[in-house]
Amino acid sequence: MSNSIISIKDLSFGYGDRLLHKGIDMEFPRGKVSAIMGGSGSGKTTILRLIGGQLKPTSGQVEVDGTIVHKQNRDGIYRLRRKMGMLFQHGALFSDLSVFENVAFPMREHTNLPENIIKDLVLLKLNAVGLRGAAYLMPPELSGGMARRVALARAIALDPDIIMYDEPFAGLDPISMAVICDLIRSLNDALGATSIIVTHDVAETFSFADYIYFVADGVVAAEGSPKQLMASKLPFVKQFIHAEKDGPVPFHYDAPSMKEDFAL
Amino acid sequence: MNINTKTLLKFFEKIGRSFSVRALRLGAATRLFYLILIYSADSFKRIHLTIREIYFTGVMSLVIIIVSAFFVGMVLGLQGYYTLQKYGSSEAIGVLVALSLVRELGPVVTALLFAGRAGTSITAEIGLMKATEQLSAMEMMAVSPVARIIAPRFWAGVIAMPILASIFSMVGVLGGYVVAVPIIGVDEGAFWSQMQANVDFRFDIVNGLIKSVVFGIACTIIALFEGFDAPPTAEGVSRATTRTVVTSSLAILGLDFVLTSFMISG
Structure with a gap:
């Protein structure tokens, strides 16, 4: 994949002595929607933070x-x-600013556009996510799905080349989930951007992503198109996709033996 | 290694850890202060943010400042008159009230009230912004939270504190007047003239203002740092808010002693 806008090479990262990632390689091609999937605590969001420069890798x-x-x-x-x-997962809207001002925020900070242009642009972005009518509401007046859509409008305010989504479907009802799925795909294609989604929602992600990485135990456990991964015989991928209780991911957290704990 | 040696080692380890955590936090607070100074120019370009914060920290604190000052002034009037009349100098009540307020009570009580009213609100607001990833979102938008959020609040606190302390002193003098003149019956002319003759602008009023500026810097930086450093959980924010009040109060009283020593000796 030579047309990558983001390349992750032999990336290791950890907190103290505990390594969360142990030599990860990923490529994110321009114009595509890629997903990073894996269980809770597998370091998916950390990868986004490493891409955004909020964290520094241990190596790689x-x-x-x-x-x-x-x-x-x-x-x-x-x-x-x-x-x-x-x-961000819960939108991270600025609670002291209205919906309009939240979306206008990056424009005001990084451009010298006149007020009438900012107004038109903000309303266009809000229209793209279906919330032009909510422009003057405050964040606490929005539902979870609406807040996520406003945050999406803010994320695309300056027409970025890369859009990163951290758990965009978490805690959403099925209708909001379908709306967000549709928006991610349509905005990516309309803006010609590259999207990276961090999620553990299988059905939604497999329905529109172009390429998927599975992260487990600090490494890329599997990768491929949704079709390839659906056909995968890898035990971890099978367990994850089909939500099976038994498999390589154990049900029990590491613990002393029953004999020891119950003094049998 | 016997049990006593192990216990002793653990004890020293605990003390060492506690000191190193405090030293690290002091270092982090100093770094934040440095960053605030660096980003102040950026922050002044958006002066409306500082003005907005002056409204929230200063104007919104006015009610508690005015009411407290009035009561403090009245109590000073009563207590002062009770003591002074024993020595036949009850006309000096105006001087006593004014000097107590301008030199000490104005800056100190205002700072304590400021820490409780505005300091806690700053810590809780920034702590919650951190917990709800608003600060991370700002960072990811290539906007420095120090320039956009922290520095305007710092300058608002530094500007608001001397103004609030001055208002406190003025309202306190009025409270003392209400008790001493109309209620007790001290001569009005003596009340004001003795005050005018004995309160020195440079030694009393300017020194009081210097104190309130120093307290403003201390209270605001403590509140900002505690919020910025708070663990992003409900418990973390609640502990940080408590620490703001405790640390600010101790810092105000400690700094007051140091400043008073320098002012009296200098």
Whole structure:
């Protein structure tokens, strides 16, 4: 995949002595929707933070548009982030600003556009996510799905090259989930952007992603198109996709033996 | 290694850890202070943010400041008159009230009230912004939270505190006047003239203002740091808010002693 906008090479990252990632390689091709899947605590969100330069790898590197992220100074990282939009798990809307001002925020910070242009652009972005009518509501007045859509409008405010989604479907009802799925795909194609979704929702992700990485035990356990992964015989992938209780991922957390704990 | 040696080692380890955690936090707070100064120019470009914060920290604290000041002034009037009349100098009540307020009670009580009213609200707000990933979102939008969130609140606190302390002193003097003149019956002319003659602008008023600026810096930086450093959980924010009040109160009283020593000796 030579047309990658993001390349992750031999990436290791950990907190203290505990390594969360042990030599991960990933490529994210331009214009495609890629997903990173895996169980809770497998370090999926950490990969997004490493791409955004919020964390530094222990070893290896993340390259965004030909630039090695962790070698940049603060200004360099900020320059890279202007090419990125990120949707946080619960939206992370600024609670003291209205929906309109939330979406206008990146425009006001990074451009000198006149107020009438900002107004038109914000309403266009909100229209794209179906919330033009909610422009003057405050974040606490929005439902979870609406907040996620406003955050999406804010993430695409400056037409970024890369859009990252951290658990975009978590806690949403089926209708909101379908709306978000549709928006991710349609916005990606309309903007010509590259999307990376971190999630553990199988059905939704398999319905629209172009390429999927499975992360487990700090490494890429499997990768491929949804069709290839559906046909995969790998025990971890089978267990994950079919939500099986038994498999390589144990039900019990590491614990002393029953004999020891119950003094049998 | 016998049990006593092990216990002793654990004891010293605990003390060492506690000191190193405190030293690390002090270092982090100093770094935040440095970053605030670096990003202040950026923050002043968006002066409306600082003005908005002056409203939230200063104007919104006015009611508690005015009411407290009035009562403090009245109590000073009563207590002062009770003591001074024993020595036949009850006309000096105006001086006593004014000097107590301008030199000490104005800056100190205002700072304590500020820490309780505005400091806790700053810590809780920033702690919750962190817990709900608003600060991370800002970082990911290539906007520095220090420039956009922290620095405007810092300057708002530093600007608001001396103004609030001055208002406290003025309202306190009025409270003392209400008790001393109309209620007790001290001569009005003596009340004001003695105050005018004995309160020195440089030594009393300016020194009081210097104190309130220093307390403003201390209270605001403590509140900001505690919020910024709070673990992103409900318990973390609640503990940080408590620490803001405790640390600010101790810092205010400690700094007051140090500043007073310098002012009296200098």
